[in-house]
Amino acid sequence: MQDVERLINAHRHSSFHRNELLASESCGCFYCLDVYAPAEIVDWVDEDQCALCAKCGIDSVIGSNSGFPITREFLAEMSEYWFQSSVVSTYAREAL
Numbered sequence: 001m002q003d004v005e006r007l008i009n010a011h012r013h014s015s016f017h018r019n020e021l022l023a024s025e026s027c028g029c030f031y032c033l034d035v036y037a038p039a040e041i042v043d044w045v046d047e048d049q050c051a052l053c054a055k056c057g058i059d060s061v062i063g064s065n066s067g068f069p070i071t072r073e074f075l076a077e078m079s080e081y082w083f084q085s086s087v088v089s090t091y092a093r094e095a096l
Contacts, residue, residue, distance in 0.1 A: 007081045010074075013066035015059065016049045024063030028070040030078035032056035035070055038063060 013020065014030070021027055021038050028035040032055050040054040041061070051061040060082070064070045 003077075004081070006068075007078055010062060010066065010068045010078060011082065013068065014050075014062050016046060017061075017063065017066075018044065018049045018051070020065045021051055021061065021063040024065040024070075026070045027051070027061050027063040028072075028075045029053035029056060029058060029060050030062065030075045031058040031060040031083060033072050033075045033079060035072065035075070 021041070024038050026035055027038045027041070032053060034053070034055040036054055038051075041051045042054065043052040043057065044050060045052060045059060050059055052059050053061050060078075062068060062070065062075075062078070068074060
């Protein structure tokens with residue numbers, strides 16, 4: 001899988017993911033890059049199905065049950081693509 005496709009697929013696990021997230025051993029935020037236990041999440045949006053980061057409050061949380069690595073390195077890749085890349089602006093307008 002190409003890197004961009006991998007990041008797009010991973011992003012699909014960052015919303016409407018409550019069951020997957022709560023079944024995960026760990027989760028991480030690809031905005032603030034913090035890794036923590038899903039039990040630390042207290043705020044949910046989108047009909048209580050999308051987690052807000054327990055550390056920064058952004059809805060950019062992904063859990064280990066997603067099949068993607070919950071490491072600072074992977075979260076940094078996600079952050080680069082989704083928050084710092086000019087590509088995301090074009091992609092977001094067209095595909096999301």
